[in-house]
Amino acid sequence: MTGWCSWHRGEVADAIAVRVIEQTSGPGRPVYACRACCRYHRLTPIRTADAAPAGQLQRRT
Template structure:
């Protein structure tokens, strides 16, 4: 007696909703909020600090800090 196998397509297991992003649990992308100094999943780019030499810096703020400090996304 053999163990039942999952159906495959092109070497990949078939999942319900395959190809539908909402059906898959993807890890949330986090950014650093420069105002409350912590990680956030609602971070948006506020400004870019350009420097003459060396890399510049991107400054992000979370939704709460954008509302409190009235910050507008770039």
């Protein structure tokens, strides 16, 4: 299964979720990067538990 790396804009076999884009309605959309881009850009993979459940607001401090 292939994924899409948003940093080098290409298909990859090792896509990792690194960000969640907030949307006005519904759950956020994850953004993926390959392992090479994660190392180069120092991106930290997100865990599923770090994202708020659908319908709940996240408070930023």
